[in-house]
Amino acid sequence: MHAETQAIAAKHLDTIESLIATKEENLNLLLEAKDELSSNPRENQQADELIEKILKLQDRNSKSFAKLYQDKNKEKMGRGRDQLSQDKRLKRAYLG
Numbered sequence: 001m002h003a004e005t006q007a008i009a010a011k012h013l014d015t016i017e018s019l020i021a022t023k024e025e026n027l028n029l030l031l032e033a034k035d036e037l038s039s040n041p042r043e044n045q046q047a048d049e050l051i052e053k054i055l056k057l058q059d060r061n062s063k064s065f066a067k068l069y070q071d072k073n074k075e076k077m078g079r080g081r082d083q084l085s086q087d088k089r090l091k092r093a094y095l096g
Contacts, residue, residue: 004023011068013086062095069090073087
């Protein structure tokens, strides 16, 4: 999450795209591991606090990325379609 926050702040779209792919892989692994849990992590105070922290960071990153996307979109009016296509993929990853 920290690397994602930094990439958004630095406006490194390629890095953001790479981090999104890694997050998707990790989320899939997490969902697979969830089935093996014997209890709900939300019932454990420490785990629940970590989950909430991650959700808040993700929400903040999502909002920051939405602003970055809007700013970049304004900058790129009239530029090449390839860059807009990358921007659209990133927007879908965050807002979809």
